[in-house]
Amino acid sequence: MTGSNSGVPENGAAADRDLPADRAFACADCGRRWYYDRRRCPDCDRSAADAASVRLETGAVVATTTVETTPPDVRAPNHLALVRFDEVRLIAQAAAADLSPGDRVRFDGSHRLRDGPDRTDPRLVAAEES
Amino acid sequence: METEVRVSGVGMTPFEGDSQRPLADLAAAAAEKTLADAGVDPADVDALHFGNALAEALDESAGLANALAAALGLDGASADRVENTSATGASAFHRGVDRVESGTADIALVVGAEKMSAGDTRSVTEAISRLVHPREYAQGVTLPSFGGLAAGAYLDRHDAPREALAAVAAKNHRNAVHNPVAQFRKPIDVEDALDSPVVAAPLRLYDCCPMSDGAAAVVLTRATDEDDAGHPAGPRVAGTASATGTHAVAERPDPLSIDSVRTAGERVFDRAGIAPDDVDVACIHDAFTVLELIELEELGFYDPGNAWVATLDGDTALDGDLPVNPGGGLKARGHPLGATGLSQIVELVWQLRGDLPESRRVDGAETAFAINVAGFGNNSVCTVLRA
Numbered sequence: 001m002t003g004s005n006s007g008v009p010e011n012g013a014a015a016d017r018d019l020p021a022d023r024a025f026a027c028a029d030c031g032r033r034w035y036y037d038r039r040r041c042p043d044c045d046r047s048a049a050d051a052a053s054v055r056l057e058t059g060a061v062v063a064t065t066t067v068e069t070t071p072p073d074v075r076a077p078n079h080l081a082l083v084r085f086d087e088v089r090l091i092a093q094a095a096a097a098d099l100s101p102g103d104r105v106r107f108d109g110s111h112r113l114r115d116g117p118d119r120t121d122p123r124l125v126a127a128e129e130s
Numbered sequence: 131m132e133t134e135v136r137v138s139g140v141g142m143t144p145f146e147g148d149s150q151r152p153l154a155d156l157a158a159a160a161a162e163k164t165l166a167d168a169g170v171d172p173a174d175v176d177a178l179h180f181g182n183a184l185a186e187a188l189d190e191s192a193g194l195a196n197a198l199a200a201a202l203g204l205d206g207a208s209a210d211r212v213e214n215t216s217a218t219g220a221s222a223f224h225r226g227v228d229r230v231e232s233g234t235a236d237i238a239l240v241v242g243a244e245k246m247s248a249g250d251t252r253s254v255t256e257a258i259s260r261l262v263h264p265r266e267y268a269q270g271v272t273l274p275s276f277g278g279l280a281a282g283a284y285l286d287r288h289d290a291p292r293e294a295l296a297a298v299a300a301k302n303h304r305n306a307v308h309n310p311v312a313q314f315r316k317p318i319d320v321e322d323a324l325d326s327p328v329v330a331a332p333l334r335l336y337d338c339c340p341m342s343d344g345a346a347a348v349v350l351t352r353a354t355d356e357d358d359a360g361h362p363a364g365p366r367v368a369g370t371a372s373a374t375g376t377h378a379v380a381e382r383p384d385p386l387s388i389d390s391v392r393t394a395g396e397r398v399f400d401r402a403g404i405a406p407d408d409v410d411v412a413c414i415h416d417a418f419t420v421l422e423l424i425e426l427e428e429l430g431f432y433d434p435g436n437a438w439v440a441t442l443d444g445d446t447a448l449d450g451d452l453p454v455n456p457g458g459g460l461k462a463r464g465h466p467l468g469a470t471g472l473s474q475i476v477e478l479v480w481q482l483r484g485d486l487p488e489s490r491r492v493d494g495a496e497t498a499f500a501i502n503v504a505g506f507g508n509n510s511v512c513t514v515l516r517a
């Protein structure tokens with residue numbers, strides 16, 4: 001056991017619950033990536049405490065919505081997209097309402113979603129195909 | 131294998147947007163109606179299970195179940211509280227069924243209550259917005275956001291018109307018109323729903339359930355055909371089952387699949403020894419109109435992409451082949467989180483007993499199904515009742 005008395009090791013990306021939106025976790029052994037924190041790698045069972053944080057490159061839009069009725073402090077409208085980056089699936093803010101299922105997207109820029117906290121995140125934008 | 135548990139009494143308060151009564155009064159009122167309906171003396175209750183989801187978020191006092199037991203005069207009964215977000219009511223019901231089925235209680239009283247108007251809108255909305263994964267919360271993702279993403283995907287994949295969603299809302303409002311305990315008793319038509327403000331595109335206000343106050347309760351007993359006074363003992367609990375599923379909605383392989391719904395449904399049909407075709411009336415967790423369609427398909431009532439056609443054809447209307455949400459559903463009866471799952475059971479017991487006016491009765495119903503869903507499907511709780 002390494003780390004704190006909560007039983008959660010403090011080393012590695014897994015200790016960081018505030019990763020920027022464009023970062024996923026990657027298994028230290030097999031490289032499998034995931035987005036929403038978990039205790040172990042879903043493929044090889046290696047502890048997530050040793051996982052690295054990796055930047056997501058280009059993904060494909062699965063579904064989109066624009067939220068007009070946002071929770072307290074969240075700026076409206078909030079454009080959201082469900083996106084697949086290979087095995088990684090996530091829901092994140094999009095810069096505009098112009099994305100459609102099938103579009104290729106990447107993260108870009110720095111945006112503050114909530115009034116108050118100074119957290120900023122990159123948002124999804126259309127990717128230029130090379 | 132059917133259980134030996136019967137629902138011997140039911141009762142509920144009206145669901146309202148802003149009740150003048152405190153939470154404890156709502157709970158006690160539903161409980162007293164239910165005990166009277168069952169003809170059970172409070173002193174004979176062995177177990178009390180109290181479903182409430184938001185007490186901490188709304189600064190209600192702790193120990194709600196103990197206070198209710200004292201208020202009702204449940205002498206020495208065991209008591210506890212059950213919390214499972216929006217599926218709290220059904221989870222409390224299952225705990226009561228388990229107690230009676232296992233023989234650790236002969237008579238269980240299950241009460242669900244919520245007073246969402248107790249907090250200011252901001253604190254309630256904030257509490258509900260925290261039901262999602264922390265990384266979803268960081269992106270401003272809410273339960274209606276999932277509804278919007280799923281609704282867009284549903285219409286897109288099945289080439290369905292926007293009216294398919296509005297028809298669910300119109301049908302559930304129509305069913306609530308004659309239900310005296312429903313929060314909204316005003317009929318709306320498809321055009322009203324299509325004209326209401328956008329919440330999370332393509333979902334509009336009339337695609338979403340309201341915030342509600344209210345309470346519902348049941349009394350559970352061991353099966354006998356008649357009680358001492360010669361009254362029928364009530365519908366039998368033919369099966370209960372629940373299942374958890376992917377917590378982070380994005381991680382689902384398909385935005386239109388909710389594995390907790392599918393799994394809990396398969397389990398409850400197996401336990402009750404029935405198939406979806408055997409169900410005469412169903413209460414489906416329609417927190418958003420699109421959820422009614424997705425759940426009907428995941429549960430096997432309709433093939434994928436067919437529930438919207440069935441809805442437009444009137445199959446799920448009160449006089450259709452499979453009446454869905456005859457009491458108005460979450461959409462129009464209301465959704466006080468801790469009470470909702472129990473209000474589904476109350477509605478189905480009324481339907482199975484046939485003690486409803488013709489204007490809102492499903493004639494000859496013998497097998498009834500309910501699903502109460504937590505979050506956007508991270509936990510699903512199913513029940514089958516037989517007359």
Ligand SMILES: [Zn+2]
Pocket residue numbers: 027028029030031032041042043044045046
């Ligand atoms: Zn691995």
